[in-house]
Amino acid sequence: MAEDRLTIGELARATGTKAETIRYYERIGLLPLPPRTGAGSYRTYTPAHARRLAFARRARALGFTIEQVRALLGLAGRRESDCGEVDAIAREHLAEVERKLADLAALRDELRGLIGACGRGGTTIAECRIVEALLPPPFGDRSEGSAGTARTAAAPARPSARSSRESPAADAGPSSGIRSIKSPGRHVRRGAAP
Numbered sequence: 001m002a003e004d005r006l007t008i009g010e011l012a013r014a015t016g017t018k019a020e021t022i023r024y025y026e027r028i029g030l031l032p033l034p035p036r037t038g039a040g041s042y043r044t045y046t047p048a049h050a051r052r053l054a055f056a057r058r059a060r061a062l063g064f065t066i067e068q069v070r071a072l073l074g075l076a077g078r079r080e081s082d083c084g085e086v087d088a089i090a091r092e093h094l095a096e097v098e099r100k101l102a103d104l105a106a107l108r109d110e111l112r113g114l115i116g117a118c119g120r121g122g123t124t125i126a127e128c129r130i131v132e133a134l135l136p137p138p139f140g141d142r143s144e145g146s147a148g149t150a151r152t153a154a155a156p157a158r159p160s161a162r163s164s165r166e167s168p169a170a171d172a173g174p175s176s177g178i179r180s181i182k183s184p185g186r187h188v189r190r191g192a193a194p
Contacts, residue, residue: 005037005044015053022053030056030070064093 012019025031031053034043052073059069068089075086117129125131 004047006046006050007042007044011045011050011053015050015057017053017057025053025056028066030066030073062093063097064089068093 006014008019008022011017012022022031026033031049034045034049036042037044055073055076056069059072060066064072071089072086075081075083075089114130114133117133
């Protein structure tokens with residue numbers, strides 16, 4: 001049965017997971033610590049570890065949070081239970097994905113508006129609407145009608161920022177995709193005259 005055992009390097013290669021991620025998952029309890037065996041007292045992993053790790057990686061690739069993965073792993077072990085809890089977690093995640101897609105669509109529209117305001121070239125950087133919209137107002141200038149306020153009118157409204165439920169750095173896996181959209185700067189009404 002010893003041939004079914006894997007070192008951390010073998011597990012990493014078999015699952016396409018970095019050893020650091022495997023250790024991280026062990027630290028946070030997503031992957032149980034394997035027993036230490038042999039004279040060198042190395043940790044050795046079983047096929048069950050590989051399956052659990054593959055499950056966690058797939059869930060993370062779909063964008064589930066660490067806490068959602070933890071809950072899903074716990075539910076996966078209760079094969080005869082009703083799947084209502086799993087469904088609720090998946091629906092919650094889908095709603096978050098749809099919010100992010102709406103934010104991305106608003107961001108796309110903002111970028112299109114900025115590009116449209118710039119025209120097709122033939123202007124200098126000093127006249128570029130994209131650069132003007134991105135520049136902050138002069139330091140200390142908060143009065144109405146200032147150059148900063150005039151620049152702002154050319155920029156379409158930005159999508160609202162949503163806080164991330166977790167740091168993308170929390171997982172070294174492939175799902176570090178967009179967690180939130182943050183638009184620093186000013187917010188103005190759409191359709192404001194340049």
